[in-house]
Amino acid sequence: MVKNGDTLDLGNGHMLEFVNAPNLHWPDTIFSYDRKTQVLFTCDAFGLHYCSDATYDEDLEKIAPDFRFYYECLMAPNARSVLSAMKRMDALGQVATIATGHGPLLRHNVEELTGRYRRWSQEKSKSETTVGIFYTSDYGYSDRLSQALGRGVTKTGVNVEMVDMRLAEAAEVQELVSRAQALLVGMPPSSGAKGAQAALSLILAAVDSKQAIGLFESYGGDDEPIDPLATKFQDLELKILFDPVRIKDTPSEATYQLLDETGTDLGQALNQAKKIKKIKALDADLQKALGRISSGLYIITAKKSDIKGAMLASWVSQASFKPLGFTVAVAKDRAIESLMQVGDRFVLNVLEENNYGDLMKHFLKRFPPGADRFQGVRTRPAENGSPILADALAYLECEVASRMEMSDHWLVYCVVEDGKVSDPEGMTAVHHRKVGNYY
Ligand SMILES: Cc1cc2nc3c(=O)[nH]c(=O)nc-3n(C[C@H](O)[C@H](O)[C@H](O)COP(=O)(O)O)c2cc1C
Incomplete structure (x- = not known):
């Protein structure tokens, strides 16, 4: 058993030094540093779910989107812990x-990529609103379910802190409860887990x-x-944020989507008062x-494994001839944002002048988390x-090629792979606005 600051001599000058990095995905994450080779073994931190023949990170542009997505899913719900671990990491030296x-080992872009972790985590932990998520890391599906919930909340800019109930110190639980505006609790085992x-x-x-x-x-x-x-x-007169989430079957992608969207809804509710002021x-x-900047009206539709999403969009604009491409600005806290990562495919449906009212009304409804947004809408699958x-005038099949971060939106650049127009004479529905601070 080792603890923060302990060392282990492996011989030949390799002395491992251990650095506590709790909550960087797991409550007991620990970094190990070999001073002789200056290699830091970080478990999940700074990782990415990316597989190629490259052992190292020589192609920064290629790995950057996955590096970010991995951070958003696994590290953002513990941004304060990331900063604490990085402080201890800095003290190690080079x-x-x-x-x-x-994913690949990081050697070519260590400073750049660790710098990004620091910047993103500082940004996340700036929020005045904090949600505490209490879970049991090694029980049932608690870990993945709470990660999905946490990711949904962090999409709205609200800070999340996750605490493993089985391992947490009493003071840590009390401190977070006293500071958080909302508490989310994953049911612990009813027996045999005294700590929880x-x-x-x-x-x-x-x-x-x-x-x-x-x-x-x-x-x-x-x-x-x-x-x-x-x-x-x-x-105790606490406000109940959502009906308790009951899970009847082995969690699937749809279950994680339900938790993700539940988290987003609740983050948005916590943000509401602040937004109105702004x-x-x-x-x-x-x-x-x-x-006076105007645009067309579109419905983005997407399907990824067994989850589907749709959104009305107007901030759409062609952006390149070769390859044919356009951009769409997607607010960071949109449900469909999870389905528009680099490499994801979707359809851009172009709405028709004089025939867009029903579709617009339908897709602007406030859908509860996990709802089927296509119920009652006539569709057929694209390639x-x-x-x-x-009922769309035209459609384009696209793939997300890159994403640019723009404060509250992602500017998503997409390459068009296929498309058809149902009526060559038809005109696109145009959207005129009164003010520029809404769509
Ligand atoms: C006319 C109009 C245009 C919109 N265009 C966009 C857009 O380009 N990008 C975006 O992120 N949201 C846009 N929205 C907002 C979303 O369509 C809508 O709020 C969203 O579907 C609800 O959020 P959810 O899907 O995350 O639940 C627009 C809304 C309206 C009324």
Whole structure:
């Protein structure tokens, strides 16, 4: 057993030094540093789910989107822990190579890529709103379910901190409960996990009625029952954020999408008050002038394994001839954002003048998390599997080629692979706006 600061002599001048990096995906993550070779072994941190023949990170442009996506899914829900671990890492001195557990080893861009982790984590932990997620890392599906929930929340810019109930110190639980605006609890096992039960009692004792709560099952086979706990929180007059998420079958991609969208909804609700203030602060003339930028109306539709998504979009613009490509600006907290990563395929449906009202109304509905957005809409599958809307004027099958970060939106550049127009005489629906601070 080793702890922070311990060393282990492997001989031949290789002395491993251990650095605690808790919560960097796992509560017990530890970095190991070999001073002789200046290699830092980081487990999941700085990794990416990317496989090629390259052992090292020589092609930064190729790996950058996956490096970012991996960070968003696994590290962003623990941005403060990332910063603490990096502080300890800095104290080690020169790191020539980062040997991560996933994807290429980092050698050519160590400074650049660690710099990105630092920048993103500083950005995330700046938020005044914090959501605490309590889970049990080695029980049922608690880990992946809470990661999906955490990713959904962080998409809205709200800070997330995840705590393993089984291993957390009492002070750590109390501190997070006292600071967080909302608490999300994954049901721990009902027996044999004393630490988790103790943490649950601490949460119940420390919450106050100004806080909000959300509960979800872990699908571990022996989950603490959800209803009695929900009642206890209700008795303490906490605001219930969403109906407890009950998981009846082995979690699938659709379950993770449900948790992701639940997280986004709740982050948006926590942000609401702040947003209204911000919008009011814009100069009225500027708003009107910007509102004169107009565009067409489109529905983006996407399907990836067993999950589907759709969104009304107007910030769409052709961007290249060779290859044929266009951009679409997608707000960071859109549900469909998860389906528009580099390499993902989707369909851009072009709406028709005088025939767009019903589709626009349908897709602007507020869909509950995990809802089937295509119910009652006539579609057929495109070559790439995404739904084509039968009532669209034209459609384009596309692949996401790159993404550029623009404060509150992702500017997604897409290459067009195929397309058809149903009526060559038909005209695109045009969208005129009054003000520039909404679509
Ligand atoms: C006329 C109009 C145009 C819109 N264009 C865009 C757009 O280009 N990009 C975007 O991210 N959202 C756009 N939206 C907002 C989304 O369509 C809508 O809020 C979204 O579907 C709801 O969020 P959700 O899908 O994440 O639940 C537009 C909304 C309207 C009313």
